[in-house]
Amino acid sequence: MKEWFRHAFAVEVDAELIVDDECEAIIDKLAHEIVRRRLTTPALLALEMGRPLNYIGSQAMVFMQPIVSVLFDTKGYEAFARFMEQRKSVDYLCDRIEQAEADSIAKQNDSDTTTPTADSSGECHDED
Numbered sequence: 001m002k003e004w005f006r007h008a009f010a011v012e013v014d015a016e017l018i019v020d021d022e023c024e025a026i027i028d029k030l031a032h033e034i035v036r037r038r039l040t041t042p043a044l045l046a047l048e049m050g051r052p053l054n055y056i057g058s059q060a061m062v063f064m065q066p067i068v069s070v071l072f073d074t075k076g077y078e079a080f081a082r083f084m085e086q087r088k089s090v091d092y093l094c095d096r097i098e099q100a101e102a103d104s105i106a107k108q109n110d111s112d113t114t115t116p117t118a119d120s121s122g123e124c125h126d127e128d
Contacts, residue, residue, distance in 0.1 A: 017088040023079045031100040040101045045095055047105035051090045065088060 019027070034043045050057060061081040070079055083089050 010041070015087055017086055017092055019083065019092065020079070022076070023083045026080050027075050027096050028100070031093075031096040034097055035100045036103050040097060043097055047090050047094055047097075054084055054090050055087075058082075 034040060058081050061077070061084065064076060065077065065081070068074060
């Protein structure tokens, strides 16, 4: 009995993160939507604060699945809930959001560096 208590609350420390193609597509879409709406900082803050509760949150998602299935397609919802059960899922999700933010900034900087060309005399003219 004493041996059982020793390992009753053991957590796999070196468990490898498993991300399938469907879940990766969902995470990329989620990360791009967060960046598009300019919610990167609040999303990262919420994920980091909720890190200790990610497994409980995933179980709450499973519990709410019957209600969600009435409103939405649950195929992606199930995949995301399975992903969030994993211990390193929050780190992966934060990394993907940060990568999407960096891509967005790089894309914006590329579009800012292109400048309009002036006419042959090198002067810009105002139209009346």
